[in-house]
Amino acid sequence: MNLKIHDFELPLKHPFTISRESYTVQPTVIVELEQNGLSGYGEATTNRYYDVSVDSLRHAGESVRTLLDGVSLFDTTPEQLWEHLKPTLNENPFALCAIDQAAHDLWGKLNGKPVFEMWGLSMEAAPASCFTIGIDSIATMVAKLQEMPGWPVYKIKLGTEHDVEIIRALRSETDAVFRVDANCGWTAAEAVENSIELKNLGVEFIEQPLKADDWDGHKTIFADSALPILADESCITECDVDRCVSYFHGVNIKLPKAGGLTPARRMIENARRQGMKVMVGCMTESTVGISAIAQLLPMLDYVDMDGAALLASDIASGVKVEKGICQFPSVPGTGVALLR
Numbered sequence: 001m002n003l004k005i006h007d008f009e010l011p012l013k014h015p016f017t018i019s020r021e022s023y024t025v026q027p028t029v030i031v032e033l034e035q036n037g038l039s040g041y042g043e044a045t046t047n048r049y050y051d052v053s054v055d056s057l058r059h060a061g062e063s064v065r066t067l068l069d070g071v072s073l074f075d076t077t078p079e080q081l082w083e084h085l086k087p088t089l090n091e092n093p094f095a096l097c098a099i100d101q102a103a104h105d106l107w108g109k110l111n112g113k114p115v116f117e118m119w120g121l122s123m124e125a126a127p128a129s130c131f132t133i134g135i136d137s138i139a140t141m142v143a144k145l146q147e148m149p150g151w152p153v154y155k156i157k158l159g160t161e162h163d164v165e166i167i168r169a170l171r172s173e174t175d176a177v178f179r180v181d182a183n184c185g186w187t188a189a190e191a192v193e194n195s196i197e198l199k200n201l202g203v204e205f206i207e208q209p210l211k212a213d214d215w216d217g218h219k220t221i222f223a224d225s226a227l228p229i230l231a232d233e234s235c236i237t238e239c240d241v242d243r244c245v246s247y248f249h250g251v252n253i254k255l256p257k258a259g260g261l262t263p264a265r266r267m268i269e270n271a272r273r274q275g276m277k278v279m280v281g282c283m284t285e286s287t288v289g290i291s292a293i294a295q296l297l298p299m300l301d302y303v304d305m306d307g308a309a310l311l312a313s314d315i316a317s318g319v320k321v322e323k324g325i326c327q328f329p330s331v332p333g334t335g336v337a338l339l340r
Contacts, residue, residue, distance in 0.1 A: 001068045001106070004032040005061045006338070007054050010045075010286055011312040014144060017135040019159025019185030021048060026284045029057040030315070030338065031098040033106050035073060040106025041316065041336045043289035044094035044256050049233075052094045052256075060095030064088050073110055078103040082262040093237070093259035100260025101292040101334065108333030115261075115295040115334055126297035128324035129305045130155040130179060138162065138169050145173050148309070150323045153177040155207075155304055159185025164197045171201050179302075181207040184233055188217035195226040207252060208232040218247040230279060238263050241270045250277030250301070261292060268299050282307040291318035291334040294326050315339055 010026040028045040046052050064085050071081060081103050082096070089096040108115040116123065130153035133144050145154060156170060159182045167178060180203055186194065191209035198206070205228040210217045212233040221229055228249035235244050235251040237258060244251055251271050258264045264280065271278045279302035280293055287308045297303060305321055308314055318336040320327045329335040 001071050001073070002034040003061065003065050003068050004034065005058055006030040006032065007058070008286070008315050008340075010284065010315070012284065012310055013312045014134070014310075015136075016284060016310060018157045018181075019135065019183040022135075023284075026311075027054050028285060028315075029054055029061075029095075029098060030286075030288055031061060031095075031102045032338075033068070033099070033102040035106060036110060038106060038109045040102040040104070040109060040333055041288050041338065042098040042101025042103070042105065042260075042292065043285055044098040045283045045285050045289070047094070047256070047283065050094070050257065052092075056092060057095050057098070060089055060092040061099070064099070073103065073107045078107050079262050082260060086259070089259075094256040097256045097258070097260040100262050101255070101289070104261050104292065104295070105333035105336055109331075112332050114328065114332055116298065119265075119295070121295075121298045123298060123326075123328070126326065127300055127303050128152045129303050129321050129326070130177075130324065131306045131309060132181075132304065133157065133170070135160060138166055141166060142169055142173060145170055149174075151176060152324045153179060153204075155179045155181055155306075158182050163194060164201075167198060167201045167203065175202075178203045179205055179207065181232070182209045184208055184211045186210060188214070188220045191217075191221045191229075192224045192226075195221075199226045203227060205230055205249070208234065215247060222247050222249070228277070230277065232281065235267075238267055238270070241267050241274065241276075245274050245276065248276065250279060252279040252281045252302075252304070254281050254283065255289070255292060256283060261295065264296065265299070268296070277301045279303060280305070284310055286311065287314050287316040287318040287320070288336050288338075290321065291316075291336045294319040294328065295334060297326065 231248040281304040
């Protein structure tokens, strides 16, 4: 396989703010793997919280270039390729994710089928995606919701002094399901207290209320919250799923943190065995990453794949999310093609 590495800046429609940061442009790296005249694509965005930069992603990609020489996806599965690259990319799961997504996309294209069909899955039953409203003034958050009407679920970023007031204002605009994500911005006491009010306002669950390593606090919330609690920052890699049992009611798996589709599928299966709900979430990313997530839909309870919907302009075609519902292109692999 031939490796190409591209980087882009993704402009957002609006500044996107969570409890710890705000940004208007999202840098991203696209990995392209070529074989037999076909190209597969995968994505990893930069992330300050996880110390991931364009330079670190490019360096990691270059470090495995020679390992890809002579590899054919007619003879090697994406899972086998992931195991082959994992020792070298162990410290950079975001880069491993981009290559793994690209390998799956190329694998499907070489075989003339969508990836989910290669896995034996059907899209007859798939959860709808939420649309995310970032932290802002209450009036601006209401305006953001009004700008994107008709989604069945909205995820609201919280972690302010006015969190319940925000949900009340948004509830007056829609009967849609709400989910909230505090991005580690609360205390245990705030989470338990807020859960009571939020349940009355039609919130379905709370995502990552406390800092990732506050296991004592998570234990308290697990016992006392009026709403289910899902892990995000506390569930990064495969070993974290077991750790989250009895601390969370479910896990939100992010492909870049996990290292790609290959480990994410194992995490989903393990969480199911443990009796936990399973969600896959996205970063603020292009259609490249969103199309990879879409292949997992039949395995999930919940999904957050609105990343491309937050962009002012996209860099790729592929799976599109229209008011929460995935529209799949009649293209094999993950369905991705670069537009520039």
